[in-house]
Each structure stands twice: as structure tokens, then as C-alpha cells.
Amino acid sequence: MKRYIDKLKDFNELVMFEHSIFSLPFIFIAMIVAADGWFGFTLLILGVFAALSARNFAMGLNRFADRDIDAQNPRTASRPNVDGRLDSTSIFLFTAINGFVFIAVAYLINPLAFYLSFPILFILGSYSYFKRFSSLAHVILGLSLGLAPIAGVVAVSAEITPWSVLLSFGVMFWVAGFDLLYSLQDIDFDKEKGLHSIPSKYGEEATLLLSALFHALAILFWALFVWVAGLGFFAYNAIILSMFMLGYEHYLVRKDFTKIDRAFFTVNGYLGILFFILIVMDKVLG
Template sequence: MEKIIKKIKDFSELVVFQHSVFALPFIFIAMVVSSDEINGSAWFGFKLFVLGILAAITARNFAMGFNRFMDRDIDALNPRTSNRPNVDGRITPKAMFLFSFANALGFIIVAYFVNNLALILSVPILIIIGSYSYFKRFSYLAHIILGISLALAPIAGVVAVSETIPFWVIMLSTGVMFWVAGFDLLYSLQDIDVDKKLGLHSIPSIFGVEKTMNLSKLFHFLTVIFWLLFVIYSQSSYFAYLAVLISALMLSYEHYLVSKDFRKIDRAFFTVNGYLGIVFLFLIVLDKIFF
């Protein structure tokens, strides 16, 4: 039993399971808004609630597991990542590959039980979120690809409820794309020297710290704009506008933390962004309940 528990902990560390908090709120935001439009109620049903969680977990486990499998050679040369389970021998390459394959299959099965459009989109989604592992080897657009990967979450959410892709969810997803790409730029500042040494194509290693931070600010400004457009086009009300305002303040605080001390990047990356999604979801739910 102890070996099983230890292995579960190793896989949880491999995929940084707690970071699932980034995508989950935006899946449910899309589901709540879509359900309110169609059914006049924010609650979309227990079945879709469970399937939404399973879809988010299996998709992210596949993406992270595949990334760790592909990057094990790079991670071994980076002091920050050299103690990860994919490097130090706790999880073998074969086990990582099987883990990724099992989660990809799980995601497709979950999509089958959601609806036909979800099933049709399941494989293209897996291809997109798996491609991130390759982009950093030849293009600094890898940050955008990561953003697109998480931006698919709200689209998947609305497809699950309505089998459509309305304009407002494109605005919400575009905001998510710039949000994720923006904080990934800040996070990648930690590896600027290693990326230069290994010839990896990150924006910090090519354009430097100052330009990276300015680009991150631009991305997060665009995030707020697109989330504002989401609120407008989804015909949401006061709590939704408050969600956008609080998000803008939290993103500003994130940049303040990083500008003061690069050692606070982890705090800015996980704590601020983790709470941002949860607060956004909470306020959207309140908005659909009371307005």
C-alpha cells in the first residue's frame, strides 16, 4: 500500500496536479453561462459536472505527462527541474508514455459520453495540447501554444452544454489564451540562462527580461479587454463586470510581485493566478443566480 501511495504522489508531482485549478474554473464558467442561456438556470446537471471534471483532469494529465516524457532530456540539464520524477528515475519513460496514453484515451471516452461534437473535437484538442512540447524546440511561439491549450477549456465547456461555439466563448477563450501566455512569459524568466545555453526558443532567451515583462503586460491588458467583451456579449451583469475588475487588479499585483523580486515568480504564478480563476467563477455564478 505504501508503494502505491508513493507512486500516486510521484505521478501527482509529475503533472503538478494542483495546477489543474487554472483550467477548471473556466470550463465551468462557460458551462454556467451556456446553461443559463439555454435552460434559464446556472446549473447544468450533475452528469456534466462530473464529466467536466474528468475531461479537465484527463486532458491536463495527458498534456503534462507527454510534456514531461518529451522534455526529460531538457529537464535533466536544468537545475530547477533536475529533481523531477521524470528525471531522477522515480517514473520511467515507459510509465510516463503509458500514463499519457491512458489519459488521452480517457479523455476521448469522456468526450463520447458528453455529445457528438465533443467526441469529434477530442482528438484535435489532444493534438493541440500535445504540440506544446515540440514548439519550444524551434519557435518562441510556444508560450502562445500553451495559452491556446488552456483556452480550449471554456470552448470544451460550452460544447458540452450546447454543442455550439457562440461568439462570447471565443472572447472568453481568447482572454484565457493571453492570460496563460502572459503568466507563462513571467514563469519562463526563471529559465532564461538555461534556455540560452540549450538553444531553446523562449521569448526571454531571445528578447531579454525587459521586453518579456512588457510583452507579458500587453498580453494581460488584452486579457482584460477580451474578458470584458465576454461579459458584454454574454449579456452578463454587475457581478461579471466585478470579476473582470478584480482580475485586472490581480494581474497588476502579479506584475508588481515579479518586478520587485524574481524569486516571487512562483507566488505570482500559482497563488495569484490560481485564485483569479476561482474568484472569476464564483462571481459569474452569482451573476447568473441573481440577474
């Protein structure tokens, strides 16, 4: 039994399950707005399974594709995909199973969700290879998580609404912005190995400026989402709070690069949760 528990822990470490906190709130924000309130336990369960299987697929493929790179990077050399805890076959099967689960769950939700599940998986998988030939990898990662609100709306109403696209653009620029900050940790390694990242190509200061621009765009698109969706007081406060939290994130990183992990995990994790809570309050109390 202990062996199986340890193996589960290894897979959990492989995909960093706790990072699901970045996409889940925005899926449910979209579902709440689309349903104009509670969307039901069935969609809640299916939504959780769809979100987690999609993310496990993306992370599993990323770890599978990056085995050679992770093994050479001191920051990632202790990951389960390179230190012998998980072999390549296990990671590949894990990835394939989660891709199948995502498609199956999408089929159970509605026909549009099923048809969109295939291009969504393609986009999620493409991120793993982009860094080998393009600095746009940061934007592709943002797009991958930015699809979450659209998926949430499709699950509830079987359509893609204008406000969901605006919300998705906000998530895309938010994620791309904080991924730029996170990638500053690997700037020297990426230069040495010829990997295409914005920090390694344009330097630290340009990366910080571009990240700030992306986060400004995230705030703009979130504000447009709130306006187009016809939300109220609490939703606008979510935008204001997000603006201050992202400003604090940039303050932390500029002050001390060793605070990148704190900025990445703590600030962004709380941002999604608080955004979600305020949207719920807007629907309940607005």
C-alpha cells in the same frame, strides 16, 4: 500498499495536479453561462473527468518529451521523470491512458465533443515540442488552456458560441502572459541550450512588456465576453478584480524575480476561483 501510494504521489508531482486550478474554473464558467445556471451533475462529473484527463495527457507528454531538458536544468532535475522515480514507459502509458479517457469521455458527452477531442489532443501535445523551434510556445500553452471554455460550451449546448470564443481568447492571453513571467526563471538555461523562449531571445524587459500586453488583452477579451454574453454587475466586477490582480502579479515580479512562484501560483490560482464565484453570483443574484 505504501509503494502504490508513493507511486501515486510521484504521478501527482509529475503532472502538478494542483495546477488544474487554472483551467477548471473557466470550463465551469462557460458551462454555467451556456446553461444559464446549473448544468446538472452528469455534466459536472464528465466535465471534471474530461478536464483532468486532458491536462494529464498534456503534462504527461510534456514530461516525457522533456526528459533530456529537465535532467540538465537545476530547477527541474528533481522531477520524477528524470530522477528515476518514474521510468519512460510508465510516463508514456500514463499519457496514453489519459488521452484515451479524454476521447471516451468526449464520446459520452455528445458527437461534437467527440469529433473535437482529436484536434484538441493534437494542440495539447504540440506544446511539448514547440520550444525546440519556436518562441510561440508560450502562446501555444495559452491556446491549450484557452480551449477549456469552448469545450465547456460544447459539452452543454453542442455548439461554439461567439462569447465562448471571446472568453477563450481571454484565457489564452492570460496564460501566455503568466507563462512569460514564469519562464524568466530559465532565461540563462534556455540561452545556453538554444531553446526558443521569448525571454532568452528578447530579454527580460521585452518579456515583461509583452506579458503586460498579453494581460491587457486578456482583460479586454474578458470584458467583451461579459458584454456579448449579456452578463451583469458581478461579472463586470470580475473583470475589474482580474485587472487589479494581474497588476499586482506584475508588481511582484518586477519588484523581485524570486516572487515569480508566488505570482504564478497564488495570484493566478485565486484569480480563476474568484472569477468563477462572481459569475455564479451574477447568475444567482443578477
